[in-house]
Amino acid sequence: MIVAEQKSLNEIKQLVGAAKNVLVVGCGTCVTVCFAGGSREAAILASSLRMASKLEGGPKAVTDVTVQRQCEWEYLDGIAEQVKEAELVVSLGCGIGVQAIAEHFPETWVVPGLNTRFLGLPTEQGIWMERCAACGDCVLGLTGGICPIARCSKSLLNGPCGGSVDGHCEIDPEVPCAWQLIYDRLNSMGRLEFMTEIQPAKNWRTSRDGGPRRIVRNDLRLAAEEE
Amino acid sequence: MAASVSGNGYLSGSNLERVLRAGHFAVTGELGPPQNADGEVIRKKAALLKGYVDAVNLTDNQTAIVRMSSIGAGTIVVQEGLEPVIQMTCRDRNRLAMQSDLLGAYALGMRNVLCLTGDHQTFGNHPNSKNVFDMDSIQLVQMLVNMREEKVFQNGEAFKGPEPRFFVGAAESPFAHPVEFRPLRLAKKVKAGANFIQTQLVYDIKAFEAFMEKVRALGIHKETYILAGVGPLKSPGMAKYMIENVPGILVPDDMVKRMTAAGAPWAGKSKDELTKEDKKACSSAWQQEGIQICIELIQQLQKIEGVAGVHIMAIEWEEAVKPLVEGAGLYPRPIVANPVEEVA
Numbered sequence: 001m002i003v004a005e006q007k008s009l010n011e012i013k014q015l016v017g018a019a020k021n022v023l024v025v026g027c028g029t030c031v032t033v034c035f036a037g038g039s040r041e042a043a044i045l046a047s048s049l050r051m052a053s054k055l056e057g058g059p060k061a062v063t064d065v066t067v068q069r070q071c072e073w074e075y076l077d078g079i080a081e082q083v084k085e086a087e088l089v090v091s092l093g094c095g096i097g098v099q100a101i102a103e104h105f106p107e108t109w110v111v112p113g114l115n116t117r118f119l120g121l122p123t124e125q126g127i128w129m130e131r132c133a134a135c136g137d138c139v140l141g142l143t144g145g146i147c148p149i150a151r152c153s154k155s156l157l158n159g160p161c162g163g164s165v166d167g168h169c170e171i172d173p174e175v176p177c178a179w180q181l182i183y184d185r186l187n188s189m190g191r192l193e194f195m196t197e198i199q200p201a202k203n204w205r206t207s208r209d210g211g212p213r214r215i216v217r218n219d220l221r222l223a224a225e226e227e
Numbered sequence: 228m229a230a231s232v233s234g235n236g237y238l239s240g241s242n243l244e245r246v247l248r249a250g251h252f253a254v255t256g257e258l259g260p261p262q263n264a265d266g267e268v269i270r271k272k273a274a275l276l277k278g279y280v281d282a283v284n285l286t287d288n289q290t291a292i293v294r295m296s297s298i299g300a301g302t303i304v305v306q307e308g309l310e311p312v313i314q315m316t317c318r319d320r321n322r323l324a325m326q327s328d329l330l331g332a333y334a335l336g337m338r339n340v341l342c343l344t345g346d347h348q349t350f351g352n353h354p355n356s357k358n359v360f361d362m363d364s365i366q367l368v369q370m371l372v373n374m375r376e377e378k379v380f381q382n383g384e385a386f387k388g389p390e391p392r393f394f395v396g397a398a399e400s401p402f403a404h405p406v407e408f409r410p411l412r413l414a415k416k417v418k419a420g421a422n423f424i425q426t427q428l429v430y431d432i433k434a435f436e437a438f439m440e441k442v443r444a445l446g447i448h449k450e451t452y453i454l455a456g457v458g459p460l461k462s463p464g465m466a467k468y469m470i471e472n473v474p475g476i477l478v479p480d481d482m483v484k485r486m487t488a489a490g491a492p493w494a495g496k497s498k499d500e501l502t503k504e505d506k507k508a509c510s511s512a513w514q515q516e517g518i519q520i521c522i523e524l525i526q527q528l529q530k531i532e533g534v535a536g537v538h539i540m541a542i543e544w545e546e547a548v549k550p551l552v553e554g555a556g557l558y559p560r561p562i563v564a565n566p567v568e569e570v571a
Contacts, residue, residue, distance in 0.1 A: 153347050154317075154318075154344060154345075154347065154358070154360045154363070155360050156344065156360070156363045157363055157366070158363050158364075158365040158366070158412075158415060159408060159411075159412050159415070160403070160404070160405070160408070160412075161344040161363075161364075161403075162344070162398070162399075162400030162403045162427060162474060162475050163346070163347070163403070163474045163475075164403055164404045164405070164474065165403070165404055165474040165475070166404060167404065170346070170347060170350075170474055171347050171349050171350075177404070180404060180405055183405045183408055184405075187407075192411075195408065195411070196411055196414070196415060198365060198366075198369065198415055198418060198419055199365075199366075200366065200369075201322065201361070201362045201366040201369075201370070201381065202362075204361065
């Protein structure tokens with residue numbers, strides 16, 4: 001899932017600025033599951049903004065609504081009226097949600113209420129960890145299902161650097177060394193060949209380095225063209 | 228050596244290559260460029276090392292702290308009549324920048340490159356920077372060897388004109404984790420074409436002997452020149468700091484005890500009780516012991532099969548190199564004629 005965390009109330013207040021009529025939009029998918037921007041968080045943020053504005057002597061009208069997915073037009077259509085009435089929208093979606101609202105409602109000013117952090121999962125209650133860097137050319141089939149691009153601090157492809165100590169990365173004792181994990185897994189399954197063979201320099205074009213990415217599926221587009 | 232050799236029989240013809248090929252026990256040093264634009268610092272340090280080492284490594288933004296570039300400092304080292312080993316990390320540059328810098332370094336007279344991954348930038352003085360790691364150290368070795376042997380850029384395009392012919396080195400940290408993988412990783416670097424290896428600091432000879440035994444079992448020592456990393460301890464505190472903070476450095480207890488014992492006459496007194504002279508005498512006693520320990524290490528390393536030389540890392544203590552090399556009986560350094568220069 002996309003893992004995000006809420007910006008500080010102070011920063012959100014600054015982004016809201018002088019707007020009097022504010023709509024907080026939550027998202028019912030990834031950011032709900034990571035407790036950052038679901039309906040509960042949207043309601044709490046709206047009430048916090050109302051209270052803060054009241055205490056500061058300039059009460060604002062802040063309402064909230066949550067859509068199933070901010071990243072799809074059809075769900076955004078459902079809140080078109082509320083968005084139109086608002087002077088400003090605080091999106092509690094990930095960065096995609098914020099941009100979808102901006103793109104779908106060009107006349108509305110939208111600000112982010114979250115910082116989108118990474119693609120990951122909760123390893124235990126209250127802890128989320130990065131798992132995928134969306135590099136566009138998956139190597140997990142070779143590395144025993146552990147990603148060196150996302151989980152090695154240096155995205156190395158040829159094994160651990162000299163900074164691997166007692167299973168953790170040199171940057172932080174809380175960060176496991178991805179290559180120690182890969183080594184242990186491949187070793188236990190008798191598949192160390194991947195680590196002993198030289199892996200060539202990666203083609204980063206499929207990653208963000210190739211510019212903003214796009215997928216075109218002509219098999220799916222045909223229907224639209226026939227219309 | 229796996230790679231083919233050029234007309235004169237050498238891959239690069241660097242002094243380091245000639246000394247190693249002639250079968251001498253090589254000595255390389257290390258020179259840390261300053262955190263400013265003062266070339267005089269390089270000249271002074273080069274003067275301390277000249278004649279005592281076969282080549283000197285110029286670190287590349289070591290520990291992710293901005294310093295004069297290794298190639299810039301290397302140019303001064305060449306002017307001073309000493310041979311540089313340019314360190315190049317994958318942290319700060321992508322394959323375009325690395326290749327263009329390599330072309331420039333070769334044109335400026337540099338002949339040795341040490342390929343490194345690079346410390347993560349969060350350690351250094353610009354932790355907010357973006358890192359690169361377009362390639363890793365093994366891929367960098369491969370790129371340099373392909374430039375020399377296949378005369379191609381990383382993308383496979385052929386050179387139009389002379390290619391850079393470097394003596395290509397890589398590093399290995401024998402005691403970093405997973406320890407069982409380290410000899411295999413070294414084998415990989417040699418397979419990629421590394422002509423020489425410089426290791427992380429060795430203090431624990433027994434552990435290093437065990438590592439070399441595995442290296443020999445893989446036959447790697449016959450395909451590359453392994454230079455063991457050594458460095459004189461300055462104080463017992465330095466030993467303890469390294470044990471606790473530097474990945475892959477083992478310092479045996481006995482060594483820490485020897486260092487502590489060297490400072491025994493001044494031990495047990497608070498800072499206020501010690502005069503300036505006392506402090507000076509204590510640190511000088513530590514340094515003497517540190518140099519003595521290091522000399523013994525070099526002598527022990529010379530006896531290990533497959534160790535082709537030592538790489539002395541006495542960063543910010545370049546004065547120590549002379550007594551170390553002399554004390555280990557490695558002075559004067561051999562002069563191996565360059566066939567190209569002889570013909571000319």
